Amino acid sequence: MSISVLTANTRRAVEVHRYPVLVYALVPLVALVLQAWLPRVLGNHVWFDLPLVVTVYFALGRRSPIEGTLMGGALGIFEDALTQHAIGINGIAKTVVGFLAASVGVRIDVENHTIRLLLTFLLSLLSSAIFVFIYRILLGLALDWSWIGELLRALGNSIIALLLFPLLDRLKVKD
Amino acid sequence: METFFVRYRNLVVLLALLVAQIIGLAMQVHRTESGRMSFDRRDGGGVRLIRLWANALVSPPERLIHSTGQGVGSLWQNYLDLRHVRQQNQDLEKTVDRLRLEQAALLEDARQGQRLQGLVSFQEKYIYKTLPAQVIGASGSMQSRVFYLDKGADEGLRRDMAVITPDGIVGKVREVFPHSAQVLLINDQTSGAGVILETTRTRGILRGNATGQPQIVGIMADNRIKPGEKVLTAGGDEVFPRGLPVGVVEKVVPDPERDSFIQAIVKPAAHLDQLDEVLVITSTEARFPPDQQQDMATSETLKGAEAETENTQKKASEIMAERLPGLMDPNLPADQQPLNDSTPPTPVAHTPQPLHPDRFTPGAVPGAEADPQAGAAGQSKPAAPATSAKPRTDAPPRRNP
Numbered sequence: 251m252s253i254s255v256l257t258a259n260t261r262r263a264v265e266v267h268r269y270p271v272l273v274y275a276l277v278p279l280v281a282l283v284l285q286a287w288l289p290r291v292l293g294n295h296v297w298f299d300l301p302l303v304v305t306v307y308f309a310l311g312r313r314s315p316i317e318g319t320l321m322g323g324a325l326g327i328f329e330d331a332l333t334q335h336a337i338g339i340n341g342i343a344k345t346v347v348g349f350l351a352a353s354v355g356v357r358i359d360v361e362n363h364t365i366r367l368l369l370t371f372l373l374s375l376l377s378s379a380i381f382v383f384i385y386r387i388l389l390g391l392a393l394d395w396s397w398i399g400e401l402l403r404a405l406g407n408s409i410i411a412l413l414l415f416p417l418l419d420r421l422k423v424k425d
Numbered sequence: 426m427e428t429f430f431v432r433y434r435n436l437v438v439l440l441a442l443l444v445a446q447i448i449g450l451a452m453q454v455h456r457t458e459s460g461r462m463s464f465d466r467r468d469g470g471g472v473r474l475i476r477l478w479a480n481a482l483v484s485p486p487e488r489l490i491h492s493t494g495q496g497v498g499s500l501w502q503n504y505l506d507l508r509h510v511r512q513q514n515q516d517l518e519k520t521v522d523r524l525r526l527e528q529a530a531l532l533e534d535a536r537q538g539q540r541l542q543g544l545v546s547f548q549e550k551y552i553y554k555t556l557p558a559q560v561i562g563a564s565g566s567m568q569s570r571v572f573y574l575d576k577g578a579d580e581g582l583r584r585d586m587a588v589i590t591p592d593g594i595v596g597k598v599r600e601v602f603p604h605s606a607q608v609l610l611i612n613d614q615t616s617g618a619g620v621i622l623e624t625t626r627t628r629g630i631l632r633g634n635a636t637g638q639p640q641i642v643g644i645m646a647d648n649r650i651k652p653g654e655k656v657l658t659a660g661g662d663e664v665f666p667r668g669l670p671v672g673v674v675e676k677v678v679p680d681p682e683r684d685s686f687i688q689a690i691v692k693p694a695a696h697l698d699q700l701d702e703v704l705v706i707t708s709t710e711a712r713f714p715p716d717q718q719q720d721m722a723t724s725e726t727l728k729g730a731e732a733e734t735e736n737t738q739k740k741a742s743e744i745m746a747e748r749l750p751g752l753m754d755p756n757l758p759a760d761q762q763p764l765n766d767s768t769p770p771t772p773v774a775h776t777p778q779p780l781h782p783d784r785f786t787p788g789a790v791p792g793a794e795a796d797p798q799a800g801a802a803g804q805s806k807p808a809a810p811a812t813s814a815k816p817r818t819d820a821p822p823r824r825n826p
Binding site for chain 2: 279282283285286287288289290293294296315316319320323327328329331332333334335336337338339340341342345346349353381384385388389390391392393394395396399
């Protein structure tokens with residue numbers, strides 16, 4: 251893969267994606283609702299994190315670290331609020347993910363599907379690592395977890411990103 | 426200074442948000458008496474407000490999806506149900522009849538139990554009132570095993586109410602909102618329920634592990650717990666009434682943290698992954714609920730005499746068995762004991778065997794002589810007499826040593 255593909259050196263690669271306001275409001279809401287509802291259908295096999303995928307998508311597209319940080323933080327806090335855990339664990343993890351995705355989005359070509367897939371996979375792993383770090387180290391709480399589970403979730407997020415990102419791209423406001 | 430904030434505004438926003446959340450987290454955990462960190466059992470005002478917002482945002486669409494799916498599904502389901510409703514009705518009538526008989530037989534024991542409880546100043550709580558509720562959503566996280574109900578404070582739900590299904594216990598109400606409630610499942614790592622093993626009467630605390638299986642912790646290693654043993658609620662946690670089914674012991678493993686302790690992995694009686702409708706125990710009383718009292722009265726009237734007769738017969742046979750131990754076969758179950766065999770004993774006929782059987786011998790086939798092969802066979806082994814009864818093949822009762 252050549253450097254020219256990876257770096258954002260063309261006009262198309264550095265453009266900031268814009269969406270209708272309704273998309274900003276509805277897509278995160280649908281992600282939250284589906285994340286909360288799908289376990290009823292799928293049982294314990296929730297190998298994905300839709301709010302994280304949405305955070306990564308908007309952060310990469312908007313290329314604004316502040317927007318990415320705020321969206322990640324808000325979605326993470328709402329995710330925490332639906333559990334019985336303390337509010338802020340997912341919030342911190344997704345705040346960092348949103349910031350990093352947007353920071354990376356400024357420098358590389360995010361139109362490339364392979365890069366998007368790889369980024370989603372890596373950021374999912376990072377989110378899991380931050381979650382476990384906060385839970386076990388920062389708060390000193392007992393939590394059993396497995397690497398395989400986190401890898402599967404990262405893989406699930408990547409597959410969803412592969413399908414969802416092109417669909418969301420269609421909602422972009424064209425110049 | 427202004428230039429610094431403008432230049433590093435991205436980092437400043439990130440740090441401000443992280444610090445705010447870390448401070449918020451620190452305010453939500455506390456150290457327990459045992460020195461371990463734990464979440465606060467009750468949320469603070471701010472945290473509760475955020476949970477309320479999240480719930481208000483997510484619950485209405487979930488309710489919509491749930492009711493739409495249910496409406497479409499019920500059309501097909503109703504058709505399928507109607508196809509077999511007549512047969513099901515007959516089966517149910519038989520079951521009700523059998524249960525009435527059982528209930529009438531158990532009624533006297535229950536009354537005696539209540540009298541004894543009165544003597545020792547202990548009042549057992551019975552499930553007095555339940556409220557059916559639909560499951561509309563979950564937390565969406567595998568580390569958090571909670572789900573949401575479509576009923577809330579306005580329908581009479583309160584914190585720490587037990588949630589059950591007819592199969593067994595499910596969890597307890599953790600948080601209540603105006604029109605929905607959050608239920609903590611028994612297989613969550615932060616849950617806890619007092620349980621007792623039916624046979625060994627070993628008590629322990631039930632909580633979930635990382636894989637979402639409930640396990641009983643705090644059992645001494647010298648307890649002889651075997652897989653298959655039933656687990657019931659102990660009634661001491663002030664959430665679940667005593668005696669509700671929890672599940673069965675699947676396997677026993679050593680406690681990784683404490684050498685002299687074991688953990689019993691439990692297979693839950695309720696299908697925790699496929700919950701659609703649950704019952705919330707909204708009230709427990711020290712007496713039977715009115716509908717149950719009415720049902721018992723009906724059972725007593727309809728089946729009381731029958732059950733009493735059956736009980737008397739059973740007791741009489743048990744007394745006989747005790748007095749005549751030789752009539753008890755330890756290898757047979759109680760209902761197949763020779764003593765309980767009500768069929769009249771068949772006399773064993775001893776037919777005198779003729780020295781030279783011919784065609785006039787009772788039981789001989791008239792045309793047997795025409796067939797030389799058959800005749801040979803008939804001569805070598807005479808046919809059994811038609812009138813003679815077949816000897817009893819079951820083993821004679823053995824005498825106990």
